[in-house]
Amino acid sequence: MRERKEGGLPPKILVFSTNSISDPGIDLAGLLKMHYPPTVYTITVPCSSGINPDWIIYALKKGFDGVFIAADGSDCPYREDCSQLTARIVLSSQERAKEMGIDPSRIKMAAVCSVCAESFVNHMKKFSEALKKLKENTNESGGKNVSS
Amino acid sequence: MKERIGVYICYCGGNISDYVNVNKVKDSVKDEDGVVLAKTTVFACSDSSQKEMISDIIENKLDGIVVASCSPKLHLHTFRSVAERAGLNPYEYVQVNIREQDSWAHSDKPEEATEKAIRLVRAGIRRLREAQPLLPNEISVTDSVAVIGGGASGMRAAIELADTGLEVYLIEKEHFLGGRIPQWGELFETNERGDILIEKLYNEIIKRNNIKIFTGTEVESFSGCVGNFNLEVKIKPRYVKSGIECNEFEKIEEGCPVEVDDEFNFGLTKRKAIYKFYKNAYPDLPAVDFENCTKCGLCEKLCPDAFDFNQKEEKLALKVGAVILTTGFSPYEPSEGEYGYKKNDKVITLQQLRRIMELSNGNLKWKGKEVKEIAFIYCVGSRQKSGENKYCSRYCCTAAIHTSLLLKKKYPYIRSYHLFRDIRTYGKQEILYRDSCKQGDIYLKFDENEPPVVEDLNNRAIVKVKDLLTEREEIEIEPDLVVLVTGMIPRKNSEIERIFKVPVGRDNFFNEIHPKLRPVETVIDGVFIAGTGQGPKNLTESILSSLSAAAKTYSLLSSGTLKLEPIVAFVDSERCKWCGDCAEVCLYDAIEKENQDGKEIAVVNEALCKGCGSCVPVCESRAIEIKGYTNKEIIGMIDGMLEEVR
């Protein structure tokens, strides 16, 4: 494929979304035919406060370039402190990533509401760009290509 | 692990197949481990396609199906039911979204969209390989309801629930039912009297033998879960026996030497230690205020059989399937000095005015002086700029205007001034406002930043207001009465909040699950809220909400059993070392410590668990997981997404 020839593999992003809040927001982006990189993959869970850091680390180790948590934010149907708990999960995953020599900026989180199609698409574009840069830097400095 | 999986890739007309090469997707996944059948279909959701899937499942003995089509928000239930109709468990089905999150989102890059579809379908297959059949936890329920709060809302809900056949416990803290409504006299918009309405409701209640009234009763504790709650109540003695003929109560009341502020009349009058809130209060039996009683014995002398001072506080355990909280409101109590309240004799609240109107004969008098001019000051205790009551109390504009109409009818010479911010006579109540303008009431609009001032001048009340409608001209009035149109605050019931753990909002009223579509349900399954405890309302609105709560309660309990969502947490008892972290993070008290063969472990109460999964990341020993979202399933999906597409 064209892109691969030009600048290596586009970054693969794993998105954790939530059944009732952020996944409908991501769906809406498609419904409105808004485009974001096709190497974004989504796993939907009930609530972002239930994402296991093990999964994040596993995804990064196995070949995802970035993990993005589309959190419930204040719309969470389960708990008001959802954002804080999710942030805690992200922080502890970033800590663990650092210890393992994985750049913690490969883990990101933002609240995506059920109609936040535009903001989701922007997040994906920005995150993808950032990961691409990160990858290029790693390659230049002789680091291992994380996707290979 | 599933070994006989069927996979269906949907064209969705062209919605998917215009961008995603569905045949390539089918070919790429047909040899995946566990897959025995892979097909494309023009419309997976169509009747014919559903029928085909059912026969495929039966003929090929499939143990699960994957449908790659649109968002699960649209057709998850459709295909779960397909699986079920073919004899599978509804959870032996995985939907993969290749429309909203693939073909449409990447319609600009068909090749990449196809690759993404392959990876997504593969992830779905991996997930299904690890999926377990899940059965809803079915529990039997108690066919009784506790209604906490015996005002109009509670009484109305009790009647409706009784008519559906449920056993109802109507629990009231005071010795008399009726709550706030009998304090009002005529009510808008029908001009029926509050006490008469309560009498009507009471007569309906006693006609039904499946309503048990508990007065003087408070809730002590609450436990259990939806369908089967345990309620402990404490019943204060009334000291007056029911069913005993005694014609001397009036004489006894007269003779009782004790005088205390009459709460029913907002302290405007005194009552005795033996009392009824008002003449036709129900149950029609006086109560003894033991705290203030001097134990003089006069009452016992006059009617020895009617009293029993040996009555003790009683405790009672009730089993109920659901609870409705109808704990009501209190009028906002202005602070001392707020618009001269309690400093100036001429300043009273709207509620007090209504009691004065009820209690006076002939002309309207206050402190012996005839009342000819009244100034109503609106929004007292509501829409506060600096206070904590930011909200509008909804009923007070109309209540004040209706009062002014009643005054005019009874005392045509009275002149009313209305000092307001916005007149909120919404809906048909607007007609009352028009009538009030027509009868000559004077409306002066004040700025929230420049509220009226009530000055005390040698026992006169001078009200000064800058009227926005006449270019902020300062107008001075000297009315005979200044009436503070006070809003609603929730009844003081911190015990109820603590006991039932129903969250309250910033306005201190009970919080519903969703203010738009689920206004009577709370985050505690089986605990409903109705009436003014949820937020300010007039009587009609309170009754609407109490009937709604009755409907929801009956829906919940009508079938005798309850199916609980199977997506809940479960604990690996081998791994669990009980640290309590999961129990601590759980908002729903769904996790408890249990001793299993000498080992302390966490156990999940499936009736309470909501399946949010907050407990999963906090478990150091990785012992707790959510059904349908297990480690194996998620890891499987990640693997499926990452393997190269050949």
Added chain:
Amino acid sequence: MFHLEYDVLVIGGGIAGQETALNLADMGFKVIMIEKEPSIGGKMILLSKVFPTLDCASCIATPKMSETMRHENIEVLSYSEVTSIERIDKKFKVKILKKPKYVREDLCTGCQECEANCPVNVEDQFNFGLVGRRAVYIPFSTAIPKTAVIDIENCILCGVCERVCPANAIDFTQEPECYTLKVKAVVLATGFNLFPARRKPQYGFGKFPNVMDAMEMDRLLSPTRPYNAVVRPLDGKIPENIAYVLCTGSRDVSVGNPICSQICCMYSIKQAQLLMGALPLADITIYYIDIRAFGKGFEEFYQQAKDMGVQFVKGKVAKIEEIKETGNLIVRYEDMEGSGGVKEAEHDLVVLSVGMLANTGITSIFKYEDLELDEYNYVKQADALLSPAKTNLKGVFAAGTATGPKDIPDSILSAGAASAEVAAYIRSLK
């Protein structure tokens, strides 16, 4: 499948009808719902977001719609009308007319192939004429049932849809169907009509392109919006200075509607907040008589709008005139606060906050008895304080805005009340 006897007939598939039907169905009663439009959903599904939570209306409405459609105790007949109701003993004999969709609902998959190929263009009533639709069309993207319908009045019978339909669902031989069935109770959830802004000619709606009504604005703001932007109808220009005229057709004796519509203040404030988000540079002015932010969380929502910079001007708008060259509008209003007198202000877009009117016509379906209406043509509540869902006819109940103006939470509550009273009533028949 379709039966000849049900416990309850619910007329109207809007949010109140759905809530009533779902409550009753959950209690185990068999319900038939009759909706005159080709999709259920009523007015709510067409809204952008709802106050004061700013939830997207379709996000919270569609799950209820699909639940209604899916429930084993509910049968939904869309594109159908009740033609008569006659009391026979303790039951009602109900006659229903199902209009032909000329599309077989059991075969149509909602793929929209027909729509893509139909050559006819007419105004889209579900987008209030802002855009066009075809003669064969799916009512709107969140429609339930999501099946096509042929608008036979505008169809040119070219047969293209029949040829392109992959499911062979087009059927021009369909005829109107009549059903007669028996029910034990009836719930009127017939909703309301929007005040037609043309009835205030001094506001220039229909004459000046840049005067729109609030329902049109809600469509422009909704996630399923026609243009994906908020633009002026005249020239597609992004508006910079928008005015709202509250109480258009409410609290107005001159149009025969003296009552307040209860929703317009709040939906205007909602739209103002959404516009502030969509068009950060736009000025928004709301001309009002009283701001009636009375419900739970409403006052806070109003204050929030003020803090965001929405201008609130207490003033009755007397007349709106157009400046020919720019298409901008001169709003002439009576300044009730400030210095008083009649003032003028220029805006490049004016939104008329139209109120509610009773949905009349329901009375004529009752045979041999009269359904009582109040003086504003809403269904009269027989016992407004203690049994608000009861009408003057035994066994006939009302939910939602059938009895008077209501917002969504109040409609939901009244639907809950109606279902409770129906349940008790049916039980009393035994």
